[in-house]
Amino acid sequence: MRAMIAIAAAGLYRRYGRRWALVDVSFEVPAGALVMVTGRNGSGKTTLLRVLATAIRADRGMVTILGKDPQREPVREKIALLGHRTYLYEPLTALENLAIVARFLGRDSRRKALLERLEEVGLADRADDPVQTFSAGMRQRLALARVLQQEAEVVLLDEPYGHLDPPGFLLVDRVLQRLRRQGATVLIATHLLRRGRALCDRGLVLEAGRLSFAGATSEMPEPPGADGAGFAEGA
Amino acid sequence: MARVAHNRTPHALVAAGVALLLAGSYWGLLKAPREIFMGDVQRIMYVHVPTAWNAMLALSFAFVCAVCFLFTNAWKWDNRLEAAMEMGVVLSLLLCTQGAIWAKPTWGVWWDWDPRLTTTAVMVFAFGGILALRAFVDDPVKRAVWSAVACIVAFADVPIVYFSVKWWNSLHQAQSSPQTVSRAFHWPLRINAFGILFLWTGLVALRARVAALRLQSEIHPPVPEQKSAPAGAPVPGGA
């Protein structure tokens, strides 16, 4: 039997004003795959992830998530997005931010369960501090915990390694591997080619809004100037 | 790419409107007899009342456009909404000015908090505020949806504003209304009413074209290499 398709994009176009951010992007991702999306700054990675997460609409084309049209059928609860913005409430504590998500989704919002989640991202000792006292890296960890709190089947992570320290890099690696074991379909947008190659089985390369490569990460072309020398990939 | 129609109907409407207005004003100013109680000042009514009808009509059309936009998401309704709202604000502003000019010789003050006139003034600010909102939102989709919503909410507010001002100012003397004038006074009123109607429909049609052209330059750059764009996809633009 053919593997189920978790994410299907067909002819996606999206523009911002006069500029096209996505041009005719089509691909399919089988369920359970771990896929990296790469490309230079402004090549459309963030736009692609936001379109897939239904945060923004495509101007043309069709997104299918787990066989459903997310604009019409209830499939949003199975998608989680880690975006450039953290989706956190600054004046609230780490624990309260997670509790809000848990309550909206009808999940266990007791302190013990939420603390476990914070433990996972190494923030248990700051559980009762407001987010506005957090550093950028700590916010990223909390945003990651917020995404994990959704327990989604399709997880879209936009630069999950952003702002993180070397232990944070390892944390993201662990999270990705765990998501894969649980059978989630994961798409990460990242500039860390070596790391992405090691972790992911498939890769997508965007160039000025167009998909220039889709296939196994081992066959992925080196983008010009990205020979690894300029990329500090941490621990 | 949607082409903006180049037909001349709006120009013809504007020309017809101007001609009717000239004829109606000639009749109203020079041929119609003096009114018994109001004297010559009554002649302001031949232009004031038609303006009032048409201001309300233009804002009602804006409301219809807003509802149509929210149901269809078609850009033409957004273009028409922008045009009709602007026209409605201009006509309402004109109405307030005429009302002030009418109030001075009649009641001795420029502004007397008459419910109809006060409601019109509130509408100028309400719909003028929405036009300001449009100017400050760069994303065309958000601009269209928000102004349609704001237009519906403001329109729903009109009767409440009217009744609240009416009760608030209930000691005010009864207003003379055009229904009380004799048949001889009807013709200039009607001719001017149709004159303004033709004028504003023509102007709104033209203004909607302006909006369509601006929208096209804003959000409709040519699709790079239109090789596999699916057919039937929504294309913005159009008057």
Place this chain on the structure above:
Amino acid sequence: MSGVVEGGWEFVIAAYAVTAAVLGAYAVSVFVRHSAEKSRAAGGEKGP
């Protein structure tokens, strides 16, 4: 005594003048904007 408003032609003239001025100015502005947008759209299509 009869309450008839005498005179007032200056107000009548003012009302008609204001109406003509406002409608005329708005009409001119619409025509100007229309021709400006049309020539801009035409220029954009001919551009490189």
Place this chain on the structure above:
Amino acid sequence: MSGLLVALRKDLLLQWRGKAQIVAIFAFGATALLLFSFAIGPDSLALRQHAAGFLWLGLLLASTLSLAESFEREVEEQALEGLLLLPASARALYYGKALANWAQLALLGAALVPVMVVLYDAGTLRLLSLLGVILLGTAGLSAPGTLYAAMTAQARARQTLLPLLLFPLVVPVLLAAVKATSLLILGDPMGQLAPWATLLAAFDVIHWALGGLFFGRVVED
């Protein structure tokens, strides 16, 4: 229903964390009341006569600050978008926020009453009726205010836009609330309080319904 309670709880918690802001907004309103009396001069009769109008003007000016503030937290890290993607119902989010804003504005109004009594010598013993008028009036500010704040929070020149859009719309609230409060302070020989309260209630019903109907369209992309 449970979504509404979760949203309301979230907004009340956010307001609790921003209590310093609420105190500052109250101070702004009280300052406005003080300044209005300077505009009239030390004429106790005239001040008493205008007390209700000043109270509601002060509340209206303060309300734009508190309404705008309530969306500040939603847009700075796009938390509102995060909740919509969960997905949380836009209607629940709207009513949660509008109820929380209502509570805050009513509290603000109640807190400004003693200031009015002291400054203008304009008190009333019909405290329950006064509370009712404040509740009805602030409900009329909160429903359209929450809808418009959601728009203007994401626009340029938002400090100007919110009052520009909101003030013409809430003219009936201002008229009716001022009249009703005036009747309570200066006496109501004709029994005119009920029609004004009814007008406020009608405004509230219409705008609370419209807000819930349209909020989804306003915040969804």
